[in-house]
Amino acid sequence: MPDKITISVRSLVEYVYSSGSIDSRFRTSSTLLDGTKAHQKVQRTYNDSDEKEYYVSAEIPYEGLTFVIDGRCDGLLFADDRVTVDEIKSTSGDLQAITADTYPVHWAQAKCYAYMYAVDHQLSEVDVQLTYVHVDLEEKKHFRTSFRHDELQAFMMETIEAYFPYASLMVKHREERDTSMKELAFPFDAYRDGQRKLAGAVYKTIKDKKGLFAKAPTGIGKTISTTFPAVKAIGEGHAQRIFYLTAKTITRETAEEAFTLMQQQGLCMNAVTITAKDKVCFQDKTICQKDFCPFADGYYDRINGAVIDILANEKLIDRKTIERYARKHTVCPFEFSLDVAYAADAIICDYNYIFDPRVSLKRFFEEQKKQTVLLIDEAHNLVDRAREMFSADLYKSPFLEINRAYNNVNKQVANAAKTVNDHLLALKKQCDAQRTLLLDEIPETLLDELEAFSSHAEKELVQQRDGESEQQLLDGYFSAQGFLRIAQYYGEQYKTYVEYENSEVHLKLFCLDPSALLKQMGKNYRTKIYFSATLSPLDYYRDMLGASDEDYWLSVPSPFAxxxxxxxxxxxxxxxxxxxxxxxxxxxxxxxxxxxxxxxxxxxxxxxxxxxxxxxxxxxxxxxxxxxxxxxxxxxxxxxxxxxxxxxxxxxxxxxxxxxxxxxxxxxxxxxxxxxxxxxxxxxxxxxxxxxxxxxxxxxxxxxxxxxxxxxxxxxxxxxxxxxxxxxxxxxxxxxxxxxxxxxxxxxxxxxxxxxxxxxxxxxxxxx
Structure with a gap:
């Protein structure tokens, strides 16, 4: 029976048809979002006979593999005995700058939907339409083309052919991986006292789809006692991926040593370490633009080859290995590590890639989460780290500087920045003798003012003016956006405080109890294993880390005399x-x-x-x-x-x-x-x-x-x-x-x- 490769239309076309350079400059017109509101506005204009969010799927055999491809097309339009597949994309940039050839990946996505619909309904020809909509102005722009069934079929096979080298590599790897995992023995002659108990608890927790809070003493070998049973669980089909999460570089190195040890015992498994961008960047300044960085220039034209190369030849993909292959293929080492992570069996990284709503890996879909085990090392650190992740800061001085810089450049930006500045200044006047103000809610109208500032900043930033003022505006924009994102989580577990020193005013949405939000961000992962030598008192950490009544807990006594x-x-x-x-x-x-x-x-x-x-x-x-x-x-x-x-x-x-x-x-x-x-x-x-x-x-x-x-x-x-x-x-x-x-x-x-x-x-x- 042929091996099956299950993949969404969007993931498939993004792998095959993405091209060009990494560009950290603000480009809303190129980072088009399939925003829900914009989609709904377009879909409300459909006729009663039209369909929206229409599910399509296909099983396509190719070179001994069967590709199971599915997705939802935004719209099916019916008129004059013809069918049009409508793909909607939204932008806040200039619609006039978008041509029919600007985004090949969008055509590819729509053509895949059209092919699957044509096969299901035995159509000889299908119309394909790209609809671009401006999120603010609600203006629309359409591009429309007809495709014969044979054209769509040829396109589909070309797409699968381009994806095949990666797919076949992953199928072969997973067969070898699963066999090696079943045969893998504990990589030491014997378990230390307490190790077998911890390893057994981890395996049972993964098998039962529960959570575990484990307090195990320093020196017992917690890393191998958690990674080994997680690897065995993958080999038995209980999971597909491990995240080893930690707060510090030195504990990431310990995890790398554990995977190396198992690999020396015959384990065939890809484990990648994600290192922070500013640490792994090859350039003196981290400016992710093709004009400044050769590793950003043409990144998407080379990344697929780089990923296949490293996965075919390496198992432990640590920082040095990432850097070596990044130089070989001239790709950004940080983005490269993220792209490898999406294919890896184990990812060693900071807590924030899973729990921080502003940083987390967005391309892990719900189905993948259900097959993923989170091993959370030194879990006592997560309480204060989570408070930081779910809190947001706003400072007055950047908005004053933006107001001054744009007063003669863009009045709307200047005035919007001044409104935020004035609001923070007014809050300063409400502070007490200790220069602080404590509130149970977000100051009224502030979020509206930040939304208005963000909207005007977006329109200015797409102009891509050079200079210090643009960087100021970009920083202010991301600050406002980060604040607005965290404001969505605001509730009883938050307080707002204001403090000032001299002319600077600082406002913070301060998360006091992160437990509910940690639970929300960790939702749908198969298993979460929290472990530490100092998870004491255990009730406190279960409370603060969002334990459920069904979660297991374990306290391993010290094995040392x-x-x-x-x-x-x-x-x-x-x-x-x-x-x-x-x-x-x-x-x-x-x-x-x-x-x-x-x-x-x-x-x-x-x-x-x-x-x-x-x-x-x-x-x-x-x-x-x-x-x-x-x-x-x-x-x-x-x-x-x-x-x-x-x-x-x-x-x-x-x-x-x-x-x-x-x-x-x-x-x-x-x-x-x-x-x-x-x-x-x-x-x-x-x-x-x-x-x-x-x-x-x-x-x-x-x-x-x-x-x-x-x-x-x-x-x-x-x-x-x-x-x-x-x-x-x-x-x-x-x-x-x-x-x-x-x-x-x-x-x-x-x-x-x-x-x-x-x-x-x-x-x-x-x-x-």
């Missing part, structure tokens, strides 16, 4: 009011611990400034111990140098100073004697401020402990993550010292891992 780690509590106050008084004892304690214990130490502080204060005091104490200090805004190379400084069995011990919740406090793997001790200064409470207090008040108002939700739980998560840097395997040994008298309180004791609780206090040098 309690004797592997010595934990002490040093009750020095780290409260802001006491820091000057405890500064000298704090520095002496660090020095004393490092002096009297072998190996390297990492000391984590609740803020950068506090770290520097204690570090300077440490130097004054005169300890002859080498140190290394985390700096603000470290490059990737500087981060790697920082970690590389921690060497096992070095002649001199090393004390590293770092920030809680920062780049070195989670996802860092200093195995064996590279790290022998961790000192955590403080209980990790986020800095007191406007946003945290708004969160606290909100959760108090819905019957939760607002202080715990806003401060205690996020803070203690940082503590647990920092302490988790120490014990990474069965052979690791070391010391963890928790410095703050609050660690002795029952509330904080209850949030510590069992093996950390009820430890002694006092002079730390006497505890070991």
């Amino acid at each position: 309690k004797e592997n780690v010595e934990v002490a509590i040093q009750p020095l106050s780290t409260r802001y009011r006491d820091r000057e008084k405890t500064k000298a004892p704090m520095a002496k304690m660090i020095g004393q611990v490092a002096k009297e214990h072998d190996g390297n130490f990492l000391v984590f502080f609740p803020s950068y400034q506090y770290m520097i204060t204690i570090y300077e005091q440490f130097l004054e104490e005169g300890y002859n111990i080498p140190t290394i200090v985390q700096d603000r805004g470290m490059s990737e190379a500087e981060r790697e140098d920082f970690l590389a400084a921690f060497q096992a069995n070095a002649e001199q011990k090393l004390v590293g100073f770092a920030v809680l919740g920062g780049i070195f406090s989670e996802g860092v793997d200093l195995k064996g004697d590279r790290l022998n001790g961790v000192i955590v200064i403080g209980v990790g409470l986020p800095q007191f401020g406007l946003e945290r207090n708004i969160i606290k008040d909100y959760f108090n108002g819905v019957g939760k402990n607002g202080y715990d939700y806003a401060y205690v739980f996020p803070g203690m998560n940082k503590v647990l993550q920092a302490g988790g840097r120490l014990i990474r395997s069965e052979t690791d040994r070391g010391v963890i010292i928790l410095v703050d008298d609050r660690f002795l309180q029952q509330k904080y004791q209850a949030l510590l891992p069992e093996e950390w609780r009820n430890k002694g206090t006092g002079n730390v040098s006497k505890l070991f």
Whole structure:
């Protein structure tokens, strides 16, 4: 029985007929949207006998494969015993600039519909019409051509022939993939304690189409314990694709290592890593226009060959591999990684590609989601990240600058920008003595003003004037559009606040509880697996990440002997009011611990400034111990140098100073004697401020402990993550010292891992 390739008409023609260059300039006339409103306006002009949103499909055999192609044509028009297939496209650009030959892909889409309709109804000829409609002016422009059945059939076969190399490659790959997955064994000689339990829970969750919240200790091997059962589930037909989602580069590398390990055991699977555009761009400035970037010029003319080449020859498609093939085929590495991702079996990327409504991968259709597993690593990070994704900011100064820049260029743009500027200025006057204003809704008329500004900005931007003012307008336009998009989600889980400093006014739609929106954005994916070493307290994370009553949960105990780690509590106050008084004892304690214990130490502080204060005091104490200090805004190379400084069995011990919740406090793997001790200064409470207090008040108002939700739980998560840097395997040994008298309180004791609780206090040098 021939293999079947199921594909929509739109996906097929976009693959075969897309051409030209990437162009980040504003071009509404070229990024035509099949906007619902514009379509409906045209469809309302149809006669009663006409059809709209008409479904068509066909099964077409070709070279041993059967192509199952379907879609919905916008309209079928019946007149004078003839049938016209109508394809509607909308634009806010200049209709006069569109000719019959401007968009071959639109003709291709309509001709596919016409062919399928002609076959179903045994027609010898069909008329095809492209209808372009202006979204604002409601003006229309038509192009119409008649095609014989044999012409449409020839066109259809040419289209399939062009798609065939890619399709046949994917069929062959999936046969090899599924066979290799069924034969794949766990890539280690044995499971660690707890690994089999976690892997089994992941497999069952995928099979049952549920969600899972798993708390598993650092060092257990969570990455292989989640990816391996997900791969096996694909091999058994329970899924087709894996997204491994994470917040940090270092954990993406761990996922790459897991897939590499399985590939070395015979797994045939394509795994691609998506790297942020600004990091992977080959040019000095990220200007995605053909005049500035050879990798953008003609991108769509070369991309199909590049995708086939990399998929045919590579399995682990990491950043370096993407860059190598991107240079070989002269294609943009970022866009290339996205195009490869749509074909890959596993995608390693940031959370935002799934959950952020402004960024997410739009070409994954609902049917694909149903066959996709989301593995969400370090899931504790998703709470605050989701708040950012579902929040939106608006600043006054860009609109004032646009008003000034366009006052003599485009009065409508200038006046629309001034209206937004004036609205924000009026809100500033309503602020209280603390320069803030808190609202339960979006300020009245602001959304209408932003819509008006966006409309006038669009018309100006399609003119593509060069210069700084156009970039200002483009930035302002995207800011307004982002704000309007988030405003659609606004509800009881939001607050609006205004704050100002000097002449700048900042308005924010602040998402306080992202759970419902995370649930909405993750809807229809087959399975979501949330896992972390610090998913504690579990009820808090289930609440904040949108768990349903049907979701499973799992807590895996530490597999490591309690004797592997010595934990002490040093009750020095780290409260802001006491820091000057405890500064000298704090520095002496660090020095004393490092002096009297072998190996390297990492000391984590609740803020950068506090770290520097204690570090300077440490130097004054005169300890002859080498140190290394985390700096603000470290490059990737500087981060790697920082970690590389921690060497096992070095002649001199090393004390590293770092920030809680920062780049070195989670996802860092200093195995064996590279790290022998961790000192955590403080209980990790986020800095007191406007946003945290708004969160606290909100959760108090819905019957939760607002202080715990806003401060205690996020803070203690940082503590647990920092302490988790120490014990990474069965052979690791070391010391963890928790410095703050609050660690002795029952509330904080209850949030510590069992093996950390009820430890002694006092002079730390006497505890070991």
